[in-house]
Each structure stands twice: as structure tokens, then as C-alpha cells.
Amino acid sequence: MLNPLSQMLDLLPPSSLEYLNVYILHPDSPFQSIRRSLGASLAGLYPILALAADKITQFALNSPDVVLIVFLLAVLLLAIQILNWTRRMVVSLTRLVFNLMFYAVLVGIAAFMYQRGLEASIRDAFVVVGKVWGYAQGIKDVFLKEYERYAEEERKNSMRPGGGRGPAGGKASSGWR
Structure with missing residues (x-):
């Protein structure tokens, strides 16, 4: 069986392969040194790390509540x-979609102006703005x-007697029933 x-x-x-042999796998390469x-x-x-790992393991075995809290905090952090x-x-x-919509509207307006011509497009724009202005005035x-x-x-x-209070001492009716 092959490696x-x-x-x-x-x-x-x-x-x-030549690059790997020269710079990575060769015994005198900087990576190998x-x-x-x-x-x-x-x-x-290793002895220090093994001792620290042993102490951490003993602490975890002696206090499972702390381990549970650390685990829950890790899960919370991950979430x-x-x-x-x-x-x-x-x-x-969302930003991408709104940018695409904005540029699509600009392209649509440019296509509309190209198709209708500049003079007719300006006239249509004034009509639309006039209609919107009239609607806003009505509102x-x-x-x-x-x-x-x-x-x-x-x-x-x-101005009513009692300072605007109704018969039960509450606020006066606003007309909505």
C-alpha cells in the first residue's frame, strides 16, 4: 500500500514538486530548520505543559460546576x-440589494429618457411632480x-367646569367611541 x-x-x-523538495522537504531548508x-x-x-494539563484536568474533575459554567459561556460566545x-x-x-435596486431605477430612468426623448421626458417629469405636489397639498x-x-x-x-374632567373625574372624551 502506498503512502x-x-x-x-x-x-x-x-x-x-521541485519547489516542495527544495524549500520544504529538503533537510537543509529553512522550514525544516x-x-x-x-x-x-x-x-x-513538555514537562511544564504536561504538568499544566494535569492540573487543569484535576481541577475539572474536582469542580464540574465550573466546567459546566465555562462550557455554557463558550456556547453562549459561539452563539x-x-x-x-x-x-x-x-x-x-440588504445593502447589495438596495444598491442594485437604485442602479436598476437609474438605468430604467435612462432607458425611459432614451426611448421618449429628452423634451418629452422633462414634460412627463413636471407632470408627475405636479401630481405628487397636489396630492401632498391635499394630505x-x-x-x-x-x-x-x-x-x-x-x-x-x-373651558368646561371641573377643569376638563368628565363626570367620573377621568379625562374627557376625545370624541372616539
Whole structure:
């Protein structure tokens, strides 16, 4: 049976194999010298790391409540991270959709102006703006009439005896029943 590493290396092109042999796998390569020095450093740290791992394991066995709390905090942190990633994704996709809609409207307006011509498009724009302005004036008039009606009702209620209170001492009726 072949080594899995040699099977993977057979899939690489010759230039990549040469690069790996020169800079990664060769015993005198910088990668191998760093790996050897790091391995020697970690070999010296092994007794300290083993002792720390043993102490942590003993602490975890002696106090399962702390382990449970740490586990729950880790799960909470993970859930918050996932929700934050989801929020960022939704925000970026929403921004993308609104940008696409904005540019689609601009392209639509440009196509409309190209098809109708500049003079007819300007005339249509003035007609649309006039209609919207008239509709806004109508809405403004309705709101002003309602405001005046409510102000008049409040003025009448405040002039009643008892300071505008109804018969039960509560607030006066506003006309809505």
C-alpha cells in the first residue's frame, strides 16, 4: 500500500514538486530548520505543559460546576459570534440589494429618457411632480383640518367646569367611541 503523502505528491505538477523538495522537504531548508528548533523548544517545555494539563484536568474533575459554567459561556460566545456573522451577512446582502435596486431605477430612468426623448421626458417629469405636489397639498389640508378640529375640542373641554374632567373625574372624551 502506498503512502497517502506520496499519492498526493503524484498529483502535483513537476514545478510544484521541485519547489516542495527544495524549500520544504529538503533537510537543509529553512522550514525544516525552524521545525527542528521548534520541536527542540517544545520538547523542553513538555514537562511544564504536561504538568499544566494535569492540573487543569484535576481541577475539572474536582469542580464540574465550573466546567459546566465555562462550557455554557463558550456556547453562549459561539452563539453570539454566529448571530453577529448572520447580522453582518444580512446587512451586507440588504445593502447589495438596495444598491442594485437604485442602479436598476437609474438605468430604467435612462432607458425611459432614451426611448421618449429628452423634451418629452422633462414634460412627463413636471407632470408627475405636479401630481405628487397636489396630492401632498391635499394630505396637508386634511391633517390641518383634523388638527384644528382636535385643538377646538381641547379648547372646549378645558373651558368646561371641573377643569376638563368628565363626570367620573377621568379625562374627557376625545370624541372616539
